[in-house]
């Protein structure tokens with residue numbers, strides 16, 4: 001999960017949400033999800049701690065108790081680049097009356113590790129303080145896990161039967177290797193063939209400084225993440241006898257070219273409507289530039305201005321930036337090789353190969369070898385389906401008592417969703433969470449979630465599923 005919309009705060013503000021009575025009694029569903037939230041946060045499901053399987057055992061226990069049959073619960077072991085983890089799939093069988101294909105719901109069980117000594121409170125104990133829940137995963141993504149699991153249990157206990165099959169698919173290494181994600185996406189393609197996929201791990205309601213709902217963000221596309229190693233090699237020699245050709249100088253020249261290169265501006269219906277909506281909310285020349293770009297994506301002045309802002313630059317083009325350097329064996333030897341890591345976020349549809357070619361052309365030196373690390377996942381853009389938009393609007397209306405703007409956006413890349421998009425499935429992330437930009441601490445210290453936002457989002461998936469899979 002990544003923060004977006006951090007400068008639009010306030011501009012799309014709606015009327016204040018009625019504040020919840022702090023001391024009121026929790027409903028059975030609220031208590032259940034809070035308990036699951038507390039219990040799953042206690043598992044240190046970071047790479048290297050071997051606790052994903054404990055969390056899976058806990059969740060399957062809760063689901064079995066609620067009436068999910070063993071044959072509807074699938075636990076799979078994965079080796080995530082040397083670290084054992086697990087994935088969990090839960091089927092909620094429908095009666096098939098709608099004749100529609102299943103819906104897949106995503107969350108991830110693993111976390112970015114948290115060091116207790118660095119936190120103000122124990123990251124693996126759910127702490128409620130000053131109107132916040134603190135703990136690792138309170139946002140990313142154990143709220144998604146607890147909310148989706150609690151929703152399945154609630155609906156089962158109500159005796160509800162969906163009109164199509166529903167699947168929870170929880171991955172176990174989203175934050176690292178995504179080995180479980182890739183395997184689960186393949187399994188879903190082979191065994192489920194869903195109509196579409198909904199992800200709990202991004203999107204969500206952006207709140208203004210004074211906690212008013214601004215807009216529901218819908219992650220509908222992700223840029224491709226790829227790192228290129230750029231290497232110059234050289235015979236080297238003694239530093240007392242400098243040669244004209246030097247691997248470090250040559251690499252430095254190449255990096256200067258990368259620095260000065262701008263990838264061509266790109267636009268899709270998604271990014272145009274996103275910038276158009278943001279432009280309405282942002283005052284001054286930047287807002288004007290966004291609105292101009294939305295109507296004419298070839299407006300050079302608008303492009304130039306948008307490129308100056310680090311947060312928006314990536315919305316209109318591929319970006320690449322040098323992030324690491326390695327060169328030379330000793331201070332008194334000429335370098336035999338020099339390597340820089342250049343991290344790129346590739347605009348959907350542009351491709352890793354074309355990006356590499358453009359970098360090579362910009363550098364103009366065939367002696368600089370450019371090699372992509374790993375196997376980047378390229379994924380197309382998804383559209384926000386009308387049925388999903390309508391269900392989401394209904395859920396928001398139920399939560400806030402009024403319509404909330406729904407704004408699809410493109411993320412810089414990194415959630416489970418891209419692996420489903422890559423296989424051709426329409427995938428949008430629509431977290432039930434709500435937060436102010438300054439309260440987003442995912443991956444960082446003292447991760448937190450507003451207590452009132454936590455409870456306010458607990459009907460989100462119930463409303464959505466009853467709309468999309470009701471009789």
Ligand SMILES: [Zn+2]
Pocket residue numbers: 001108140141174201
């Ligand atoms: Zn996440």
